[in-house]
Amino acid sequence: MSDREDQLVGEFPLIPKQERAQLKRDLLLKSGQELFITKGYEHTTAKEIAAHAGVATGTFYRYFSDKRQLLMSLLENQIEMLMPPEPKWSDSDPESMLASLLEAHDKRIKEMGMQRLLPELLAKDTEFAVVLAAAKRKIFTRILLGLTKAYEKGLTWKDLDLNTVTWSLMTLAEHAPDKMNQCGNVTDYREVAKVICRIIFPPEEIKKLQLNETENETEADEVE
Amino acid sequence: MSDREDQLVGEFPLIPKQERAQLKRDLLLKSGQELFITKGYEHTTAKEIAAHAGVATGTFYRYFSDKRQLLMSLLENQIEMLMPPEPKWSDSDPESMLASLLEAHDKRIKEMGMQRLLPELLAKDTEFAVVLAAAKRKIFTRILLGLTKAYEKGLTWKDLDLNTVTWSLMTLAEHAPDKMNQCGNVTDYREVAKVICRIIFPPEEIKKLQLNETENETEADEVE
Amino acid sequence: MSDREDQLVGEFPLIPKQERAQLKRDLLLKSGQELFITKGYEHTTAKEIAAHAGVATGTFYRYFSDKRQLLMSLLENQIEMLMPPEPKWSDSDPESMLASLLEAHDKRIKEMGMQRLLPELLAKDTEFAVVLAAAKRKIFTRILLGLTKAYEKGLTWKDLDLNTVTWSLMTLAEHAPDKMNQCGNVTDYREVAKVICRIIFPPEEIKKLQLNETENETEADEVE
Amino acid sequence: MSDREDQLVGEFPLIPKQERAQLKRDLLLKSGQELFITKGYEHTTAKEIAAHAGVATGTFYRYFSDKRQLLMSLLENQIEMLMPPEPKWSDSDPESMLASLLEAHDKRIKEMGMQRLLPELLAKDTEFAVVLAAAKRKIFTRILLGLTKAYEKGLTWKDLDLNTVTWSLMTLAEHAPDKMNQCGNVTDYREVAKVICRIIFPPEEIKKLQLNETENETEADEVE
DNA sequence: TATGAATGAGCCTTCATTCAT
DNA sequence: TATGAATGAAGGCTCATTCAT
Structure with missing residues (x-):
């Protein structure tokens, strides 16, 4: 007591x-x-x-020390959340995986609300723009690497430039949240994910991947 | 006198x-x-x-009346230039058409330099944001209409949501200029155009369209 | 009209x-x-x-541009008035001459009232202190020159250092106005002038100078 | 324990x-x-x-209670040091005595460094100015008393006003330190002392005083 | 008593906007 | 109409002083 x-x-x-x-x-x-x-x-x-x-x-x-310093402290914690997510292609249905990544990203962004500030800051604060660009380039490189591997396995379109594909993927992922609202549509992450996958993979390859996954799942089920 | x-x-x-x-x-x-x-x-x-x-x-x-009013007058003339261009699918190689549209858009944007202001304004001026969103929605509708026609002709992917496709197309077109620079690559409009076309058309349809065009051109040549 | x-x-x-x-x-x-x-x-x-x-x-x-700039403008017009006056020994009763110089100086200083500020400024504003010191040194040199001539004519004390005499003369002249008030006495410029003269000339030389002057005046009277 | x-x-x-x-x-x-x-x-x-x-x-x-109070406490201890020293004419060579007084005063002032603050304070703090003026008047009175005694003994100039002489003496003593520097000369206390003595005593009286001293010393030596 | 975070009045400066000329 | 001096609200920041711990 x-x-x-x-x-x-x-x-x-x-x-x-x-x-x-x-x-x-x-x-x-x-x-x-x-x-x-x-x-x-x-x-x-x-x-x-x-x-x-x-x-x-x-x-x-x-x-x-400053209004700016408060802002920077704010961004320090959040800069990673602002980055488009890096997908893992390996062992799952790419469309589902992307869809949930996008949704999670959207959620994070909405939670902080800060993304509306970014443009203003990028325009005004060169230093910050540099930091952000560096972070983005890092992610870019990693995604490109993943795509290259998929390419080598023959999973991707043969006739598209991987750099451009990577950039498209990042752009769509980054703007998925706010843009669909702007166009007056409810965000349907699954559809965005499908579009992104179409940029990367021919439809038949996606099917195969989805099939594999189903098999894996089946196997897993059997094991269980 | x-x-x-x-x-x-x-x-x-x-x-x-x-x-x-x-x-x-x-x-x-x-x-x-x-x-x-x-x-x-x-x-x-x-x-x-x-x-x-x-x-x-x-x-x-x-x-x-105002500093703001001057700005608005400035934007009035330029707001359309800021919008992603509206493609015409009908009678030409879509990839080439898109590529030149993108390049022209990029050029316009760079010429006015105003795009660096947009973010600051969007954050600050709700009214302006509304105007911009309306303009964007208008373009969205027109592009969607064009895609719907192509869909009815059986030219597009059957399994992608046209709304989402339209949005993707606009997003990629809008960000083509500044984003590619950010990723440290020279802008290659042709590759971006290819990606966008891939979102809309299955490869074989694009081939057909390109073939048609060639034929048309040939026919035109013949007529001449 | x-x-x-x-x-x-x-x-x-x-x-x-x-x-x-x-x-x-x-x-x-x-x-x-x-x-x-x-x-x-x-x-x-x-x-x-x-x-x-x-x-x-x-x-x-x-x-x-600044509070300081206003001050400097103020001082620009007045810096010369702050300097102790430069006496002319030549052709007049030194005591009377000094007395009227002192009185005029005092009057000027009181008119502007600025002298109360000087100390604060000298302590705070190095740049200003430098300017003032330069002005003072210039006057010092001129006064010293005058004294040297008088010395060569055998008019001054033989055993006093002329530098020190010059400095004493300047110091007493500079502080005559505010110091006498501080000590609660009505300023009697004639007495200060006598003290200063005593620093420079032996009493008998002053008498001679005064006599000369009287003679000159008498002559002048006669002429008239 | x-x-x-x-x-x-x-x-x-x-x-x-x-x-x-x-x-x-x-x-x-x-x-x-x-x-x-x-x-x-x-x-x-x-x-x-x-x-x-x-x-x-x-x-x-x-x-x-205050920043100001700290300052006042500081000055309380030091205000006397800021005052020009009070000479004792009686039994020694006045020039040597004054010279060493001046030197000691200078040293004290330099040691505390506070004199650089005085102007700022005088301008700002009326109360302090009053205190300082009072202190100064006290010293003035004492010095004047000493001079009056000397006058009665017939040691001083007959034709100079003792008030003015006192003030001159104080002024020169007070400014001896910083002024000589300002004029670019090494401070020579002996010369300043000579000037001050000349204001007070006719040369022959000074000689006598110096002589007396020598005699006193001799006598003292003899006694020993 | 000692601490140091908190307070808020007040200073310097800028700039959108007005208005007498 | 054109001018540009004048206005004064507002922002950024400091610091003497208080007060809860």
Whole structure:
């Protein structure tokens, strides 16, 4: 009994300083994110962010040197989420796999809402644009590698340039979320996935892959 | 006497008033465009635009109610250029046709340089975003119509959703210019066109279309 | 009659723009001076200066890039007045001459009131300190030259260092105004002049000089 | 046992509380002085002073109500050092005596470095100016008294106003340090002392005084 | 007592917009 | 109509001082 009381007593007012500071920092980050999304980066002032977080203006400057720095902290955590996902072709129905990847990506993006900021930032902040481009190029390379292997196995179209295919794949994946909304259609990830697969594989190869998978699954079932 | 008077009257404001005003307006528009592109919308001041156009600050406000209005006038003329082009499938090799459309689009975009502003504006100006979305939807509808006709003629893939195909086509076309640069490759419009065509047509249909064209050309030649 | 009317009509609203601007600039300068003197340089804000001059904050920045720049403009006109005066020994009673120099200097200083600012500025603004030191050294040199000539004529003390004498003379002249007030005495320039002269000349030489002058005056009287 | 306890008790807060507090206060004073000298009063922040003293910001305000109060405490200890020294004419060569007084004064001033702050403070802080003026007047009175005695003994010039002489003496003494540097000369206290003495005493009186001293010394030697 | 995070008034500066000329 | 000086709201940031722990 006394133990529990101690814990109760001890826990409440003794949130360690560091933790409280971290809390406040997070509050500011969150406020920044919300306001940036709502009003755009340029139109959000440090004062507003502070007010929205329920702290004084000066407090903002204790945790961040700058509006820009807050933004960068925000992006640091999120830059990877903004990247189109890297598919694994190997052992599953490519269409289903892509569809779920796309959906997950879409979900992530919607959760942070930050993607609406990206364009503004890319236009304004060269440094940030460079960082982002590097990240994108890395993913590009990895996807291209995967496609090359599929190509060597004879799974892909023979007459399409793999670089271009990779880029198309990334572009479609990246814009899947916001674009379908813009066109007034409910996002149907399966259909987007089918289009992307069509860019990569001839229909018959997809069928084969799907068949393989079914067999695998059957085998798995049998084993079970 | 009357002659002289006429001359006096006629010579001094030789250029008709309206025309002179139009000239000034155009000068301001041009200055605005250049500065917006160079320094971004927010970081360009009305004073600067006026100075760059060689007029006084106040004059700016005779021709435009607002910095924003100048921007809108600028975009009005250019919004269509920003849209991905609408292809005509009928009577030509689709791949070549698309390739040249893409190249032309790219060229237009680069010429105006305005596309770097779009993101900033979209984030800031909801109204503008709405206008842009409407324009895009219009194009979407027209492209979809064209694809539907091709579908009815049995030219397209049977198993792909036309809405999604349309969207993919637009997305790839829209991002062709800046994205390929980002990935460090020289833009090869032909390859992008091939990818887009693959999304729409089965390879054998494309061959047929290309053959038809050749025949048409041959026929045309023969007629001549 | 009509002429006069024309003038009246023409004159009032046609204060040339430049002149009006100059007027405003002067108003700001004056406000700056008053406030600097009253509250000290650091404690005067640009906003206050503007308000005191009856203009908006922004207007201040049309005429001066900075609070410091206003100050410098202020000093530019006045730096020479701050310097201790350079005496001419030649042909007059040195004590009277010095006394009137001191009085004139004091008057000038009091008129501008700026001298109370100098120390603050010297401490804060290295650049300004350099300028001032240069001006002072120039005067020093000229005074020293004059004393050297007097020395060569055997008019001065033989056993005092002329550099030191020059410096003493400058120091006493410079501080005559504000120091006597500080000590609670009415400034008696004649007495200060006598002290300064005593530093330079033995009493008997001063008598001779005064006698010479009297003779000159007498001669002049006779001529008249 | 009691020994150990004593030790334990004694060792930890070994330094009595008051003394520790005094220590901290002194540390803050010293930090304040250093930073004020280095960066100027206005440009030194309370936080900096605290940090430099190795204590928290809040601690600063336990020992001083104010940044200004710290400054005043600082000056309280030093105000006398800033005053020109009060000479003793009686029993020694006045020139040597003054020379060494001047040198000592100069040294003191340089040691504290505070004199660079005075101007800023005088301009800003009326109260402080009053305090300083009072201190100065006190010294003035004492010096004047000394001179009056000398006057009664017939040692001084008969034709100079003692008030003015006193003021001159103080002024020259006060500015001896920084002014000679400004004029580009190495400070020669002996020469300044000679000038000051010349303001007070006719040369022959000085000789007598110096002679007396020699006699006194001789006598003293003889006694020994 | 000591701490240092928090406060918020206040400074400097910019710029969209107005308006007297 | 054209001009450009004037306006003043608003943003970014600092720092003396307070106060909960």
